[in-house]
Amino acid sequence: MAHRQDQQRRASIHDVASRAGVSAATVSKVMAGVTTVKPENAQRVLDAIEQLGYRVDPLASDMRRAKRRIIGAIMPEFESEFFGQMVTQLESLAEQRGYTLVAASSRESEARETEILARMHDWRVAGVVLAPVRNEHGPAADFMKANGMTGVLIDRVLSDDAFDTVSADSAAASAEVARELIGKGHRHILVVGLGEQAATVRARLDGFRTTALKLAPDVRIDVVLAETDVEPLRAQLRDYFDRVEGKGRGARPTAVYSLFLKGTLVALSEFRRRFWHCPNDISLVGFDDAEWMQVTWPAIAAVVQPVRQIAGHAMEALFARIEGGEGPPVARLEPCQVLMRESVGSPGNGPHPGNRQ
Amino acid sequence: MAHRQDQQRRASIHDVASRAGVSAATVSKVMAGVTTVKPENAQRVLDAIEQLGYRVDPLASDMRRAKRRIIGAIMPEFESEFFGQMVTQLESLAEQRGYTLVAASSRESEARETEILARMHDWRVAGVVLAPVRNEHGPAADFMKANGMTGVLIDRVLSDDAFDTVSADSAAASAEVARELIGKGHRHILVVGLGEQAATVRARLDGFRTTALKLAPDVRIDVVLAETDVEPLRAQLRDYFDRVEGKGRGARPTAVYSLFLKGTLVALSEFRRRFWHCPNDISLVGFDDAEWMQVTWPAIAAVVQPVRQIAGHAMEALFARIEGGEGPPVARLEPCQVLMRESVGSPGNGPHPGNRQ
DNA sequence: CAACTGCGAAAAATCGATTTACTCATTTCA
DNA sequence: TGAAATGAGTAAATCGATTTTTCGCAGTTG
Numbered sequence: 001m002a003h004r005q006d007q008q009r010r011a012s013i014h015d016v017a018s019r020a021g022v023s024a025a026t027v028s029k030v031m032a033g034v035t036t037v038k039p040e041n042a043q044r045v046l047d048a049i050e051q052l053g054y055r056v057d058p059l060a061s062d063m064r065r066a067k068r069r070i071i072g073a074i075m076p077e078f079e080s081e082f083f084g085q086m087v088t089q090l091e092s093l094a095e096q097r098g099y100t101l102v103a104a105s106s107r108e109s110e111a112r113e114t115e116i117l118a119r120m121h122d123w124r125v126a127g128v129v130l131a132p133v134r135n136e137h138g139p140a141a142d143f144m145k146a147n148g149m150t151g152v153l154i155d156r157v158l159s160d161d162a163f164d165t166v167s168a169d170s171a172a173a174s175a176e177v178a179r180e181l182i183g184k185g186h187r188h189i190l191v192v193g194l195g196e197q198a199a200t201v202r203a204r205l206d207g208f209r210t211t212a213l214k215l216a217p218d219v220r221i222d223v224v225l226a227e228t229d230v231e232p233l234r235a236q237l238r239d240y241f242d243r244v245e246g247k248g249r250g251a252r253p254t255a256v257y258s259l260f261l262k263g264t265l266v267a268l269s270e271f272r273r274r275f276w277h278c279p280n281d282i283s284l285v286g287f288d289d290a291e292w293m294q295v296t297w298p299a300i301a302a303v304v305q306p307v308r309q310i311a312g313h314a315m316e317a318l319f320a321r322i323e324g325g326e327g328p329p330v331a332r333l334e335p336c337q338v339l340m341r342e343s344v345g346s347p348g349n350g351p352h353p354g355n356r357q
Numbered sequence: 358m359a360h361r362q363d364q365q366r367r368a369s370i371h372d373v374a375s376r377a378g379v380s381a382a383t384v385s386k387v388m389a390g391v392t393t394v395k396p397e398n399a400q401r402v403l404d405a406i407e408q409l410g411y412r413v414d415p416l417a418s419d420m421r422r423a424k425r426r427i428i429g430a431i432m433p434e435f436e437s438e439f440f441g442q443m444v445t446q447l448e449s450l451a452e453q454r455g456y457t458l459v460a461a462s463s464r465e466s467e468a469r470e471t472e473i474l475a476r477m478h479d480w481r482v483a484g485v486v487l488a489p490v491r492n493e494h495g496p497a498a499d500f501m502k503a504n505g506m507t508g509v510l511i512d513r514v515l516s517d518d519a520f521d522t523v524s525a526d527s528a529a530a531s532a533e534v535a536r537e538l539i540g541k542g543h544r545h546i547l548v549v550g551l552g553e554q555a556a557t558v559r560a561r562l563d564g565f566r567t568t569a570l571k572l573a574p575d576v577r578i579d580v581v582l583a584e585t586d587v588e589p590l591r592a593q594l595r596d597y598f599d600r601v602e603g604k605g606r607g608a609r610p611t612a613v614y615s616l617f618l619k620g621t622l623v624a625l626s627e628f629r630r631r632f633w634h635c636p637n638d639i640s641l642v643g644f645d646d647a648e649w650m651q652v653t654w655p656a657i658a659a660v661v662q663p664v665r666q667i668a669g670h671a672m673e674a675l676f677a678r679i680e681g682g683e684g685p686p687v688a689r690l691e692p693c694q695v696l697m698r699e700s701v702g703s704p705g706n707g708p709h710p711g712n713r714q
Numbered sequence: 715c716a717a718c719t720g721c722g723a724a725a726a727a728t729c730g731a732t733t734t735a736c737t738c739a740t741t742t743c744a
Numbered sequence: 745t746g747a748a749a750t751g752a753g754t755a756a757a758t759c760g761a762t763t764t765t766t767c768g769c770a771g772t773t774g
Contacts, residue, residue: 010481012760023724028762036722055456059416066366068416078441088435088462097405100480102459105445119633122412123366123457163561230544247719277654296653297634319754385732414772417730421759537765604739 010054010108020048028231031056048071052262058100059332067150067322072120072128073103073316074113074140076156081290082305083131086154088185089311092127097319099126108133113140120262126310127318131155135199136165152318154310158199159331164317166332168285170200172334177257177285178209178211180338184346186255186283188220192237192267204259204287222253230262254347261290265299269335279345298342309334370408377405388413415457424507424679429477429485430460431497432471433513437618438647439662440488443511445487446668454676456483465490470497478504484675488512492556493522509675511667515556516688519675523689525662527557527644528564529635530693534614534642534660535568537695541703543612543640545577549594549624550616552582559617561644579610587619594627611704612640618647621657636702646696655699666691 010191017024021278022041029037030045037045048054062068071094075083094101102120106113110133117140120128128151132138136157144151145162157165181189191208205223212219214241224231224240244251263287271282278284278298286293287300293300313332370651379398387402405411428451432440434544439443444460451458451686459477467490470620474497477485480630483507489495491711493514495681501508501518538546548565550558562580566698569576601608605613627644628639635641640675643650650657670689 013762014760024761025608025724025725025763029723032762038722041723055475057481057760058476058479061758061762062416063420064762066729078435079438080441081436082443084435084437087460088464091461100476101461102457103444104458106447107445118412119457122415124414124416131426146361191610195387215728224505265633265652268649272656288650291622292649292653294624295622295629296649297629297631328560328715369731370732382733382751383756386753389732393750395752398752413729417759418732421732423759424773491722552743 010057011054011313012057013054016045016048016054017050017066020044031045037243046205066124067126069099070123070125071099071101071102071318072117072125073101074106074128074130075103076106076108076133078105078129080288082288082307083274085307086131086311089308090315093311093315101112105135109136110134110140111354113138117149122297126322128153129154129314129318132157134254136160136163150318151320152321153308154312156200158203160334162329162331164312164321164329164332165316166334167200168310168336170203170321170335172333173287173303173338174204174207174257175211176338178208179215179308180340181255181257181285181342182212182215182219184283184344186347187216187218187275188253189255189257190220190222190240190253192233192263193223193225194263195227196232199223201259208257211341212320230266233263234266234270241270244314253282255285255344258286261286261288264288268300282345283345284343293341299316301341301344302339304337306334306336306338368411369414373402373405373409373411376409377401389528407661410630421502423481424483425481426456427480427482428456428458429474429480429482430458431473432460432488432564433463433465433490435462436643438617439645439664442664443488443668446665447672450555450668452511454634458630461489467491467495467497470495471500474500474506478506481677484621486671486675489514491519491585493520499615500581506706507675509671509678510681511671513557515552515560517686519686521678521689522669522685523667523674525667525693526690527560529690531561531564531614532568535565536572536616537701538577538612538640538642539569543703544573544575545579545610545706546614547579547581547597547610547611547612548616549620550580550582550592551590552584558582558616565614585622588643590620591623591627598627598631602637603686612642612701615643618645619645621645623661625657625675635700640702640704641700642697650698658698658701659696660704661696662692663691665692695711
């Protein structure tokens with residue numbers, strides 16, 4: 001019956017008003033819960049709303065306010081569990097407050113990051129949750145500052161002089177990893193990372209190195225840092241292992257600590273190529289957990305980032321600012337959990353029987 | 358200098374108009390590329406736009422049109438590579454056409470699916486890409502029909518009488534898997550799935566069964582289908598293996614075909630529990646590929662869904678409808694690629710030496 | 715009885731862009 | 745020459761909701 005009508009044009013506040021025999025302003029007041037409306041009028045408005053299936057048009061509703069009830073989220077990628085969970089959380093939290101989340105992927109490009117931000121600025125979003133590709137000092141953060149945008153930086157950041165930041169406590173987690181590896185007897189450890197993400201990588205590296213050296217001053221820590229992309233890292237890692245293997249017995253590290261998920265995958269694939277098995281031939285821990293790490297053989301040890309906490313505190317900080325919260329920016333660090341799974345063992349348990357090299 | 362201004366209020370079309378000494382209508386025409394504007398006026402408008410850094414407010418711009426330049430995307434989850442890539446693609450395609458993509462996760466709930474859809478309807482989105490939790494016959498699709506929304510259904514769908522559909526060619530891929538497994542000599546195969554996703558699961562199951570039986574009429578195909586959630590599936594799988602093990606030698610299937618990613622994880626974790634190794638103790642193929650499947654030992658065989666093609670054709674179909682395209686709905690099936698990795702071998706190569714049960 | 719107080723609701727302005735209708739000129743053609 | 749067509753541009757309406765202003769009317773007060 002109402003078919004044509006449904007498909008053609010939705011009821012507006014004026015349709016409700018005329019059906020209820022009042023003005024649009026009164027309808028608006030009823031919906032806003034203003035008490036200075038005569039009960040009988042309010043009831044007729046409610047009835048009209050019910051009958052017409054009226055719902056506020058968020059677009060029109062947002063027109064007049066300077067900050068629209070839209071939150072922008074910019075993530076470096078959507079393909080990993082971490083950012084997938086992050087978006088899910090952020091969306092849920094935005095929704096709870098009656099905001100719409102518009103998520104976009106910068107696809108690991110700072111240029112795109114700024115473009116997206118400009119578009120979000122056009123939309124006059126109330127706030128932005130930005131997980132920068134590189135760190136807090138990129139062009140995106142500059143853009144936000146220059147345009148007086150409200151925002152929170154997460155993940156690959158440490159602290160900022162203009163925006164609140166929320167990230168995993170990389171240093172503490174790395175220290176924990178160091179304690180575990182040193183405790184198991186490792187004295188030659190390779191750290192793998194991507195240099196571009198300056199802030200986080202440094203925190204993770206320093207946290208690891210400091211604690212490791214404190215516990216075992218004789219420990220040898222090698223570092224393989226690729227600048228930008230994953231493929232160069234793969235090549236560098238291959239070269240590194242070729243080199244240490246050339247130096248004969250004992251030159252090979254007994255454990256690898258990867259500072260990010262892609263690095264863990266690269267390390268694993270390099271182990272495969274060399275027929276090295278964890279943990280007998282080499283131990284492996286990676287920053288960032290994933291579901292599959294529990295089902296492989298061996299299960300892969302990992303640092304679990306507290307996604308819910310990061311998302312929760314990011315949104316909390318963001319809404320506080322949106323609602324006019326003042327004060328200097330806060331840099332929050334959320335504690336991680338380190339899951340030592342089977343991929344970590346003690347060195348010197350001899351090569352795996354299947355090791356053919 | 359322009360700081361305060363930037364932060365307070367952005368330039369509107371009227372600001373541009375007054376600075377250029379013309380009316381807002383003229384500015385609008387210049388931006389739309391209408392030719393009936395005196396070149397010198399056009400130039401002054403362009404200059405004013407430049408000086409003020411004016412950009413169209415998409416919200417205001419969309420106000421008057423019945424269909425706003427917004428595309429909604431509803432995915433069952435964001436945590437897996439498949440849907441992550443899907444959202445990335447969809448966003449990119451929407452952006453190319455000057456549309457904004459608003460993505461939301463139904464978190465595997467049909468109720469939420471409809472709620473999100475209602476909210477998107479409130480936004481008067483031009484179209485929706487819906488990856489239903491269950492299949493094309495859920496309440497979400499009904500809602501879209503009842504409200505005359507434009508949309509395309511993807512992934513867990515076969516065909517629909519109201520909407521275009523795009524999905525992986527599950528049947529063909531499953532047939533290919535059957536050919537591979539039968540060809541390798543498997544005659545007792547377990548298929549693992551989630552019954553709730555009726556359409557796709559049936560297609561995958563039937564495609565597999567038909568081809569397997571055609572090639573080897575004596576093949577035994579067991580099926581473990583959990584209704585809704587992953588945990589029950591885990592329990593059922595455990596029971597199943599307990600049962601077949603109780604029947605003694607040869608009762609155990611030599612291969613498992615999982616119809617979706619979570620099933621592959623469950624199967625792997627069950628293998629772990631029983632100390633079964635792939636492919637010596639049992640072979641495994643799963644629908645849906647993931648990056649980690651190449652780096653584990655063994656690498657896991659998988660059916661790769663053509664994400665780009667699905668996203669591309671979905672958007673193509675969607676925009677065709679948005680632009681008024683008529684005609685009966687089209688059901689598209691995109692071919693998959695089957696990657697037979699090390700987790701699949703021939704049966705009867707004897708148990709793995711490490712098998713302690 | 716005039717002035718004041720308040721309540722409830724309507725009218726009007728606003729947000730920013732687009733589109734329709736309309737106004738002058740200036741051409742073009744009969 | 746006069747009517748119609750074209751060109752260039754503007755005022756105003758529109759989209760749908762919110763917010764400010766105004767107004768009518770009832771009841772009080774001096």
